[in-house]
Amino acid sequence: MNKRNLMSALLISCLTWGAHAQGTAYPNKPIRLVVGFAPGGAADYVARAISDAMGKSLGQTVIVENRAGAGSSIAAENVAKAAPDGYSVLLASPSSISVNPALNPKLTYTPKDLVPITKVTASPLVIAVNPNIGINSVQDLISRAKQAPGKINYATSGNGSAPHLGAALFIQLTGVDMVHIPFRGGAPAIQSVIAGDTQVTFGTPPSVLPMIQAARLKGLAVSTKNSTPLVPGLPGMQEAKLPEYAIEFWYGLFVPVGTPPAVIKKIFDATQTAMAQPSVKAALAREGTDVSVSASPDQFATFLDEDAKFWVNLVKSAGVKLD
Structure with a gap:
């Protein structure tokens, strides 16, 4: 193949490859x-x-x-x-x-x-506690936290996560003093509450609901103002007597x-x-x-x-x- 034919072949090859690349559909x-x-x-x-x-x-x-x-x-x-x-x-x-x-x-x-x-x-958040600590409602949680400032630890899926912010809003509105324990995800945070290493979580439904259904956690309320069919059996914050609280x-x-x-x-x-x-x-x-x-x-x-x-x-x- 002479030089001119070689260059022509290379040019055709490049043009063909470029057309193919441009025509390749995503994904x-x-x-x-x-x-x-x-x-x-x-x-x-x-x-x-x-x-x-x-x-x-x-x-x-x-x-x-x-x-x-x-x-x-x-x-x-x-x-x-x-x-x-x-x-x-x-x-x-x-x-x-x-x-x-x-x-x-x-x-x-x-x-x-x-x-x-x-x-x-x-989604709403779900406020849940270790079932062995004798807290059965949002008002119980507020009362216990006020009786023992800094003694209740709440577990979250990390700093700045929705559970962290949900707990921060709760603390801001109620004036209680609880200690934040962040984890690298919802699953290890929930396991810490089940184990009793922490006492409460403002957890996401996929992390919390199976544990509530298995009686390994006690659900207190959902974080929205009203109850939701997404989380049957738990009151909203208005019914839990904290109507100013709402977050999803x-x-x-x-x-x-x-x-x-x-x-x-x-x-x-x-x-x-x-x-x-x-x-x-x-x-x-x-x-x-x-x-x-x-x-x-x-x-x-x-x-x-x-x-x-x-x-x-x-x-x-x-x-x-x-x-």
């Missing part, structure tokens, strides 16, 4: 769904409940990857710094999007490094900034399809979690702007610190 390999907490907690349960349905809708495997630590900041940083190609998706709560940036100015990512796709779930948390999906709009739309559409599946709704409902999807990525972004105000104000007014 063409497995997708990471990164979770900021240890296996066994609410975030992990939600991720595993939706990953199969998302994968079927996208035509690729969605692999749940747990990167616990630093109140879910490790996972958020991992995705924020990943290639913006749609193959790294973050399942996040207010912790990594609003709370941690407010608590820690030294974070190596900001919420602006992540693009919101859609909210997927909403959500999970949503995010990708690195710079992810192509077409890829974002594919993930959004696939998530909408997945969350509409009766099997997904039923699996989440069994664990006290409601499906709650956004109308669009823009609508989710607008929601986040308002939602952040609540969490940041709570961090400041309750004096929440990293340590």
Whole structure:
């Protein structure tokens, strides 16, 4: 082959490869769904409940990857710094999007490094105690904590987590003195209450409800103003005689900034399809979690702007610190 023919062949090869690369449809390999907490907690349960349905809708495997630590900041940083190609998706709560940036100015990512796709779930917290300590209601908890300031320890899934913020709001409104014991996820936090190493948790339903049903924890109330069919048998805070208290948390999906709009739309559409599946709704409902999807990525972004105000104000007014 002469030089001219060789150059022509190389040019045709390059053009053919480029056309193939541009035409390759997303996704063409497995997708990471990164979770900021240890296996066994609410975030992990939600991720595993939706990953199969998302994968079927996208035509690729969605692999749940747990990167616990630093109140879910490790996972958020991992995705924020990943290639913006749609193959790294973050399942996040207010912790990594609003709370941690407010608590820690030294974070190596900001919420602006992540693009919101859609909210997927909403849940109350569940106030639960070790069943052997003789606390049977929210008012019992308040009374006991006031009788013994600093003697009751509450376990959470980490600094800045929804359970931490739920307890902080409770302490702020009631004036009690309880000690925060953070863990790397909901499951180890709940186990500490069961073991009696800590006494109370403002836990997420997937972490707490199985233990309440097995009589290994005593449920006191849900964190919303009124009771909910998601958590049958427990009063809301109004019935528990603390009507000024109300808090719930959500999970949503995010990708690195710079992810192509077409890829974002594919993930959004696939998530909408997945969350509409009766099997997904039923699996989440069994664990006290409601499906709650956004109308669009823009609508989710607008929601986040308002939602952040609540969490940041709570961090400041309750004096929440990293340590």
